[in-house]
Amino acid sequence: MQGIRKLIASAAALLCVPALAIAQDAPIKIGVVSFLSGPAAGPFGVPARNAAEIMFEMINAGKVPAPYATKGLGGAKMQMSLVDESGGTTTQxxxxxxxxxxxxxxxxxxxxxxxxxxxxxxxxxxxxKLTVFFDCGTPRIFEERDYKYVFRTASTATMDSVGAALYVKDLKPNAKMIAGVNQNYAWGQDSWGDFELAMQQIIPGIKVATSQMPKLFAGQYNAEISTLLSSKADVIHSSFWDGDLEAFILQAGPRGLFKRSTVILTTGETAMYKLAAKIPDGVVIGARGPYGPYAPDNELNKWFSATFEDRYGVPPNYAAYQMAQAILGTKAAWEKAQAANGGKRPSQDQVIAAFENLTFVSPAGEVKMTNGKGHQAITGTAYGVTKKVGGKMTIDKIKRYPAEKVNPPDGVKAADWIKSGFKK
Amino acid sequence: MTSDRTPRILGAILVVLLAAGPFVPQWAIFLITIALAKGLVVLGLLILLRCGLVSFGQALYYCIGAYTAGMLGRLFEVDGVLTLMLAGMVVAAVTAYVLGFLLARYRGIFFGLLSLAVSMILYGLLVKSETLGSSDGFNVLPSTLFGIRPADEWVRYAVLVVASVVAFVAALLVHRYLKTPLGSLAPAIKDNEIRVEYMGASARYAIHVNYVIAAALAGLGGGLAATTVGHIDPEMAYWTTSGEFIFITILAGTGSVIAPFLGALIFGIIQTVAFDISPNTWQMVLGGALLAVIVFLPTGLWSLFRRRRAT
Known part of the structure; x- marks a missing residue:
């Protein structure tokens, strides 16, 4: 019923919209898309949606600390249209x-x-239509094409792998052999590919003992764990997430894999609180950027993590941080455009012009839109190892890497940049 | 039988679609085009279902059609929309011809699971092929019609015209085919295969032919979907995609060649309304709709039209 009514309404709306002048304080409608069902909902989608709900509510109420204390986007209220990301590309x-x-x-x-x-x-x-990606990792988006309307406010997955490789060098400078266990689909293949390339540049002559590629959501990793145990690698890299990550931790822990090798879990942050009792000390945890335990100790972050934990009972994970970052980046661009427009509501083109090459702050610190001709963000990253203090999970030996050290310069493809020895 | 009216009804729908197209909002045009693409696949499933066969792997040919269209653009920069769709159809049909020698021997659950297995093999291969973007897939070139790319605001309408005409021709040909001796063998095979063999007809041959036709239609639909959506990924061969086609087949019923397109459109509308009104539980709305159809209209939505005509 509603669909038909909507159909008629939109058909009517389509005919009259251009004639209507947009009022200064009309609400700004924002489509928010995140996984609300399926395997990616638990670790990423739902925390991201929760962050969006908090941010929309707090920004509209003007309760976010400086420099985002103004209400809404330049005074106009933000209105959310929530959409589930599952169902495949055609549906999306x-x-x-x-x-x-x-x-x-x-x-x-x-x-x-x-x-x-x-x-x-x-x-x-x-x-x-102005579209801001908040989490997806593939560097292909701005490598394959230039976009005018598309922005991404999080670093690419290349940063995670390069950061992990740099951290290996800092933690175990004498490492001789690496191994990997990654899911056999684009994310796992790219994560391992970049890590392997980066390791060869950072510690020349390092050997790859084995690269295990079980299929996505396999759930059983005993064969892979046996191979990893017998490979005697110094460092094991894994980009597993959610159910696979939990299964791997639960199966590898009792067999002593974490004792024999240093294990890097590049998305481990999403599981570190849930599985605090099962993750031994000394496991390298990544958060795909300076999020969660790696977020800087500033006003904005204190406010964000406290507000999130207060409402949802758990600290925000990196997906939540990335969502908040995308919303704040949009707010920064919108208000910069509005200021340039003499305080009047900016047009989409003006917002885009303000967004390009923008530098803004988020709970994770400074974000620079320098890559992809000003459309792709770069941020710093950080890695650390787990350490339980009085039964509580904390992160020790934190090393931070500045944005320019872990991201390629603008216009250089990620793989070429790593192969060139990280040339600036 | 009153189904002789089918060609006229098909023609009327085509005229309405083409005439109303320019006045329909762009998003709805897209929805209809996707429904036509999926309807083509379901039309193939209808032919198989009339033989009593349920293919849980029709996504195999849908995906082959889509990847053929995508690869032709990627490797040879072919961008003619009709060429891409026909190429998808031919590759799917040839694959089905070869696989048909194996699959036409099986019936019931064995046929269903074997077809599922073959489509999952393609899925597995595509996910492992990093040069094709692995599970992320790749973008399809913007396509042209007879070498012309229409202006931005007319692209969707142009695609709709192509899709409607192709679907019209396909539905008409299938309708004719079902009336030929070979085509009308299908319900007989479903009822009693031994009797068909005693009559002197080859059930295996008929099934093989039907299987190839169904695959050709799925390949055509896949090629259309690829050029419409502009992006393809291995999920097109995943079992959930096949499941969606079966869902639509059950929703639509097998009463007429119009049913698959109607079913696909209603599926698209239910899905998009469900996405809109309950983003957190849209699957439940979709599942509820299917349950309601199974309980109240056991032979699909098409039975609504049947009943009205009978009274």
């Missing part, structure tokens, strides 16, 4: 078009899966 492209052409949103913030981002980016360009 359909729903993106619905958001833009039926619901007439002003912009879209979202997408966790790299497949979604690759599918959505050309459509955003076709529909000429």
């Amino acid at each position: 492209v359909t729903e993106f078009r619905n958001l833009v052409q039926r619901d007439n949103v002003d912009l879209v913030i979202g997408y966790i899966s790299s497949g979604s981002c690759l599918g959505i980016a050309p459509v955003a360009e076709e529909l000429k």
Whole structure:
């Protein structure tokens, strides 16, 4: 019923929208897309949605600390249209078009899966709609094409692998052999590929003992763990997440894998509190950037983590931080554009111009939109090892790496940059 | 039988689609185009279902069609939308011809699971192939019609025109085919295969032919979906995609060649409304709709039209 009514309403709206002048304080409709069902919902999608809900509510109420204390986006209230990211690329492209052409949103913030981002980016360009990716990792988006309407406020997955490799050198400078266990799909293949390349540059002559590639959501890793145990690698790299990560930790712990080798879990932060009792000390934990335990000790972060934990009972994980970062980046760009427009509501083109090459602060510190011709963010990253203090999970031996050290310069493909020995 | 009206109804739907297209909002055009692409696949499933066969792996040919279209653009920069769709259809049909020698021997659950297994093999291969973007897939080139790329605001309509005409022709041909001796063998095979063999017809041959036709339609639908969506990934061969096609087949019913397209459109509308009204539990709305159809309309949505006509 509602669908038909909507159909008629949108058909009518389509005819009259251009005639209507947009009021200064009309609400700004924002499509928010995140996994609300399926395996990626638990570790990433739902925390990200929770962060979006908090940020929308607090920004509209003007309760966010400086420099984001103004209400809404330049005074106009933000209104959320929430969409589930599951259902495949065809469904996602359909729903993106619905958001833009039926619901007439002003912009879209979202997408966790790299497949979604690759599918959505050309459509955003076709529909000429400002779209901000907050989490997806593949560097291919801005390597394959230039975009005008697409932005990404988080670093690419290249940073995670390069950061991990640098941390190996700092933690175990005499490492001779590495091994990997990654899921056999794009994320796992790319994560391991970049890590392997980066290790060869950082510690020349390092050997790869084995690269295990079980299929996604396999759940049983006893064969892989046996191979890793007998490989005697100094360092084991894994980009496992959620259920696979938990299964791996639970199966590898009792067999002493964590004692024999230093294990790097590049997305380990999403599981570190839940599995605090099962993760031994000395495991390297990544958070895909300076998020969660690696976030800086500033006002904005104190406010964000306290507000989030207060409402949801758990600390925000990196997906939540990335969502907050995307929303604050949009707010910064919008208000910069509004200021340049003499305090009047900016047009989309003005917001885009302000967003390009923008530097803004988020709970994770400084974010610089320097890559992808000003559309791709770079941030610093950090790694550390687990250490239980009085039964509570904490992170020790934190090393921070500045943005320029772990991200390629603008216009250079990630793989070429690593192969060139990280040339500036 | 009153189904002789089918060609006229098909023609009327085509005219309405083409005439109304320019006045329909862009997002709805996209929804209809995707429904036509999925409807083509379901049309193939309808032919198989009339033989009593349920393919849990029709996504195999959907994916082959899509990847053929994508690869032609990627490797040879072919961008003619009709060429891409026909190429997808041919590659799917040839694959089905070869696999048909194996699959046409099996019935029931064995046929279903074997077809599922083959489609999962393709999925596995694509996920392992990093040059094709692995599970992330890759973008399909913007396509042209007879070498022309319409202006931005007319692209969606142009794609709709192509999709409607292709679907019209396909539905009409299938409708004709079902009336030929070979085509009308399907319900007989479903009822009693031994009797069919005694009559002197080869059930295996008929199934093989039907299987190839179904695959060709799925390849055509895949090629259309690839050029419409603009991005392809291995999930197109995943079993959940096949499941969606079966879902639509059950929703639609096998009463007419129009049913698959109607079913696909209604599926698209239910899904998109469910996404809109309950983003956290849209699967439940979709599942509830299917349950309601199974309980109240055991032979699918098409039975609504049947009943009305009978009274």
